[in-house]
Amino acid sequence: MKMRFLVLACLLLATLLTGCAPQRTTLTVLAGSELQDLAPLLPQIERQTGVRLKMEYIGSLTGAEKLLAGADYDLVWFSHGKYLDLLGRQRGLVVAQEKIMLSPVVLGVKESKARELGWLNRPNVTWRDIADASNAGKLRFAMTNPTASNSGFTALVGVATALSGRGDALTLADVQATALRGFFKGQALTAGSSGWLAESYVASQNDLDGMINYESVLLDLNETGKVREKLALIYPEEGIITADYPLMLLDKGQRAAYDRLAGYLRSPDFQKELMAKTLRRPAIPGVALDRRIPDRLLVELPFPNTADVLDALLFSYLDEQRVPAHAYFVLDVSGSMQGDGLAGLQKALNGLTGQDTSLTGRFARFRGREKITVITFNQSVQPSQDFLIDDTQPQGADMRRIRDFVGRLQASGNTAIYSALAEAYRLAAVAQQREPERYYTIVLMSDGANNSGLSAEQFRALYDQLPPDARSIRTFTVIFGKAERAIMEQIATTTGGRTFDGTKDPLDFIFKQIRGYQ
Amino acid sequence: MRRTTIVFFVIVGVAVAIALFARLGPGKVTAVTGLIGSEKAPFFADVRVQRALARQGLQVTVQRAGSREIATRADLKSFDFAFPAGVPGAEKIRRESGASKASNVFFTPMVIASWKPIADLLVQQGIAANLGSYYTLDMAKFLELMKAEARWKDIPGNTAFTANKSVLITSTDVRTSNSAAMYLALMSYVANGNNIVQSLEAARPMLPVLSGLFLRQGLRPTSTQEPFEDYLVQGMGHSPIVIIYEAQYVAQAARGDGSIRPDMVLMYPTPTIFTKHVLVPFNEKGEKLAAALETDPELQKLAVEYGFRNSNLTYFREFTRKHNVTLPDNLVDVIEPPSYEVLEGLIQEIEKLYAQGGGVK
Numbered sequence: 001m002k003m004r005f006l007v008l009a010c011l012l013l014a015t016l017l018t019g020c021a022p023q024r025t026t027l028t029v030l031a032g033s034e035l036q037d038l039a040p041l042l043p044q045i046e047r048q049t050g051v052r053l054k055m056e057y058i059g060s061l062t063g064a065e066k067l068l069a070g071a072d073y074d075l076v077w078f079s080h081g082k083y084l085d086l087l088g089r090q091r092g093l094v095v096a097q098e099k100i101m102l103s104p105v106v107l108g109v110k111e112s113k114a115r116e117l118g119w120l121n122r123p124n125v126t127w128r129d130i131a132d133a134s135n136a137g138k139l140r141f142a143m144t145n146p147t148a149s150n151s152g153f154t155a156l157v158g159v160a161t162a163l164s165g166r167g168d169a170l171t172l173a174d175v176q177a178t179a180l181r182g183f184f185k186g187q188a189l190t191a192g193s194s195g196w197l198a199e200s201y202v203a204s205q206n207d208l209d210g211m212i213n214y215e216s217v218l219l220d221l222n223e224t225g226k227v228r229e230k231l232a233l234i235y236p237e238e239g240i241i242t243a244d245y246p247l248m249l250l251d252k253g254q255r256a257a258y259d260r261l262a263g264y265l266r267s268p269d270f271q272k273e274l275m276a277k278t279l280r281r282p283a284i285p286g287v288a289l290d291r292r293i294p295d296r297l298l299v300e301l302p303f304p305n306t307a308d309v310l311d312a313l314l315f316s317y318l319d320e321q322r323v324p325a326h327a328y329f330v331l332d333v334s335g336s337m338q339g340d341g342l343a344g345l346q347k348a349l350n351g352l353t354g355q356d357t358s359l360t361g362r363f364a365r366f367r368g369r370e371k372i373t374v375i376t377f378n379q380s381v382q383p384s385q386d387f388l389i390d391d392t393q394p395q396g397a398d399m400r401r402i403r404d405f406v407g408r409l410q411a412s413g414n415t416a417i418y419s420a421l422a423e424a425y426r427l428a429a430v431a432q433q434r435e436p437e438r439y440y441t442i443v444l445m446s447d448g449a450n451n452s453g454l455s456a457e458q459f460r461a462l463y464d465q466l467p468p469d470a471r472s473i474r475t476f477t478v479i480f481g482k483a484e485r486a487i488m489e490q491i492a493t494t495t496g497g498r499t500f501d502g503t504k505d506p507l508d509f510i511f512k513q514i515r516g517y518q
Numbered sequence: 519m520r521r522t523t524i525v526f527f528v529i530v531g532v533a534v535a536i537a538l539f540a541r542l543g544p545g546k547v548t549a550v551t552g553l554i555g556s557e558k559a560p561f562f563a564d565v566r567v568q569r570a571l572a573r574q575g576l577q578v579t580v581q582r583a584g585s586r587e588i589a590t591r592a593d594l595k596s597f598d599f600a601f602p603a604g605v606p607g608a609e610k611i612r613r614e615s616g617a618s619k620a621s622n623v624f625f626t627p628m629v630i631a632s633w634k635p636i637a638d639l640l641v642q643q644g645i646a647a648n649l650g651s652y653y654t655l656d657m658a659k660f661l662e663l664m665k666a667e668a669r670w671k672d673i674p675g676n677t678a679f680t681a682n683k684s685v686l687i688t689s690t691d692v693r694t695s696n697s698a699a700m701y702l703a704l705m706s707y708v709a710n711g712n713n714i715v716q717s718l719e720a721a722r723p724m725l726p727v728l729s730g731l732f733l734r735q736g737l738r739p740t741s742t743q744e745p746f747e748d749y750l751v752q753g754m755g756h757s758p759i760v761i762i763y764e765a766q767y768v769a770q771a772a773r774g775d776g777s778i779r780p781d782m783v784l785m786y787p788t789p790t791i792f793t794k795h796v797l798v799p800f801n802e803k804g805e806k807l808a809a810a811l812e813t814d815p816e817l818q819k820l821a822v823e824y825g826f827r828n829s830n831l832t833y834f835r836e837f838t839r840k841h842n843v844t845l846p847d848n849l850v851d852v853i854e855p856p857s858y859e860v861l862e863g864l865i866q867e868i869e870k871l872y873a874q875g876g877g878v879k
Contacts, residue, residue, distance in 0.1 A: 082737055085737070086737065099744075099747075102751070102752070162682075166684075167667070167669045167682055167683040167684030167685075168667075168683075168684050168686075168734040168735075168736070169733070169734060169735060169736025169737070169876075170736075171875070171876060171877040171878075172875050172876075172877060173877065237682070238681075238682045238683075239681065239682070239683060239755070242752065242756070282751070283751060284747075284751060285747070285750035285751050285770075285775070285777030286775045286776050286777040297753065297754060297755040298752065298753065298755045298756060299681045299682075299683065299755040299756075300752065300755060300756040300757075301683065302683065302734075302735055302736035302737075303736045303737040304736055304737065304876065305733060305735075305736045305737045305738075305872065305876040306872060306875055306876035308875050308876070309875070309876060
């Protein structure tokens with residue numbers, strides 16, 4: 001009773017002094033998926049600031065596209081906001097921004113590999129050294145797709161800036177002149193998200209030598225013992241680029257709540273807690289570094305000054321620098337796909353030939369040098385169709401050939417999922433012999449249960465007999481219509497792929513997401 | 519129970535009294551609203567400042583904006599005053615608003631924040647001089663390094679900071695921020711053989727060098743707080759040499775929170791340039807505030823605590839000494855920026871280069 005009076009009195013005092021007590025309010029946040037690790041801290045943030053954060057997690061490029069299209073959020077929070085800043089500066093999209101934490105994007109290499117390459121405890125390993133090792137086949141690393149995920153994007157900008165040989169921010173001329181093919185030769189795993197990349201690294205760590213990711217992610221893997229062999233962190237001498245997690249205010253009207261929130265997030269106590277929980281570096285002066293985080297000189301590379309340079313760099317990566325892909329699309333054209341299902345599938349595929357001109361659509365397009373094999377199936381597996389992309393123009397002959405094929409698709413009959421998937425692996429195994437340098441993936445889309453052809457066990461037996469390289473090809477499954485969720489998830493798990501849910505999001509959106517993994 | 523009730527009423531009574539006093543004050547209170555450069559926001563948020571203003575019968579509410587963006591605000595005239603950093607920004611506002619007056623309320627020299635190993639290296643090279651508690655930096659010689667596109671690792675005798683990146687002074691975005699505009703003004707003078715550039719035509723031959731100082735840095739933030747904070751937090755590898763306001767450094771040092779570390783050094787560019795904080799009143803209310811800031815001794819003292827200099831040099835000296843920062847109190851080699859037209863013209867030329875892809879001409 002006593003307490004209640006005092007609390008009431010104090011509240012009244014606060015109200016009279018400030019005009020109003022700290023208001024309880026909910027702010028919507030469009031956030032990078034790498035910020036999901038902050039979820040346990042959200043209740044505490046609400047208690048301290050009166051601000052409830054309603055997070056919606058999204059990939060960086062998809063997020064940028066949404067915002068530029070005018071999506072209505074109070075706040076934006078990604079690992080870095082530079083691309084959005086460059087795209088949206090003229091429009092005055094961002095009202096205010098404050099850095100909340102820091103983590104450089106660096107290379108983690110297995111200690112034995114680092115010793116073998118002479119990198120262990122050597123402070124001046126360069127991006128050039130890494131490129132040479134990769135080019136010589138001595139380093140197989142994981143890195144996310146730079147068009148889909150910020151860690152890959154940041155790494156690409158860093159590598160290109162370092163290898164341009166100049167000391168300034170990258171220009172269009174530098175992008176054209178800088179050869180990165182050697183560097184990316186060793187990229188043996190790609191992904192659309194940094195979190196999935198880290199999980200996949202753990203799952204297939206025997207086949208990889210290291211990974212490019214946020215320092216915090218790499219430190220966490222070492223710390224938690226998820227990796228059998230510790231990763232030596234390499235901070236290349238030319239420099240790195242640091243993700244600074246700016247909290248951006250979009251809605252002018254929420255300035256007061258934003259100031260309260262940013263003030264708390266940047267308070268020394270919260271910064272210490274954030275560092276202890278996430279292994280990201282503090283963003284304010286005067287907070288001593290956690291002893292688990294290396295206290296060393298971090299040379300920061302300059303970041304390009306226009307969106308044009310970044311676009312040119314990303315397209316160059318896709319069309320010229322990266323390991324060319326060979327993507328298999330195993331597509332269900334059984335009777336149940338008739339109507340909207342088939343139309344949605346056709347739209348999704350045509351979108352990838354250049355008909356989707358949105359920001360995400362432009363980067364998801366089939367790329368130069370890429371091979372695409374389409375295998376359609378109902379109760380039987382139809383002859384596969386191969387396409388090679390030389391000309392990336394949407395109206396060019398290569399893209400038109402794909403659209404012509406897509407236009408002729410028809411739906412009828414039953415569903416032989418495993419037979420079709422087995423055929424894809426058989427073909428991919430043969431292709432791998434011929435062109436081992438390509439990056440192979442399979443997409444499997446189905447809208448029904450396996451009611452024809454091979455059984456799950458028969459498929460498994462065939463899969464187990466494949467050569468190891470073919471077995472390492474990941475299958476990304478798309479659940480559509482009345483697909484059997486369990487078997488689609490099983491296939492993704494067995495092959496190290498990932499499942500996407502086409503019953504929640506449209507197929508064209510999902511196919512664009514999957515492109516990040518190809 | 520009875521005691522709590524009494525406590526309750528006492529607290530409420532005190533609260534009401536304080537609130538009434540704060541709101542109404544002893545006499546009539548004039549509410550004044552203004553648009554200010556963000557670097558002065560902490561000053562206006564200080565309760566001591568608010569109290570001193572209240573004694574003058576003023577209750578000031580401010581909104582923050584980039585100093586070079588204030589002039590373009592559609593709602594500019596709905597405020598009683600604007601208070602940007604820098605004469606060019608103030609001049610732009612005066613022209614947009616048709617305001618006839620402007621008061622130079624505070625000023626702060628442009629300085630360079632760097633690191634002891636780098637400063638000592640530059641001393642060795644005869645580019646800087648160590649004056650004990652601070653350094654000076656010969657801008658003509660430093661410009662030669664930048665012009666030659668030197669890398670840090672190329673500087674002879676450099677073992678302290680062997681980075682491959684170019685020797686460039688870190689600044690803000692020259693298109694939107696005053697501190698970068700002041701840096702441009704300073705370098706235009708140096709590049710012009712220590713003469714104020716008289717026309718845009720005369721500046722044209724220097725444009726490749728001057729634009730390179732900004733474009734080559736890559737993406738830069740719009741607010742002046744950010745480069746300084748990067749310097750404090752991310753260290754020498756991120757920010758080897760940064761142009762900031764002296765006020766930022768002084769205010770940070772005065773906090774005494776250990777964020778200014780022993781290996782951080784302050785360098786005074788030779789020549790240097792001042793950023794004047796100019797209050798542009800749009801009506802009598804704004805004029806009243808300008809007069810208070812210029813004449814009230816308490817407000818003048820408080821401004822010094824935020825690192826700003828004003829006519830009260832004694833207090834600046836006292837304050838900095840108290841916080842163990844000894845700074846030059848009389849800067850002699852101070853230049854004036856070129857005319858508004860020339861500086862704006864230069865910035866627009868650089869803006870065009872960004873629009874053309876961000877490469878140096």
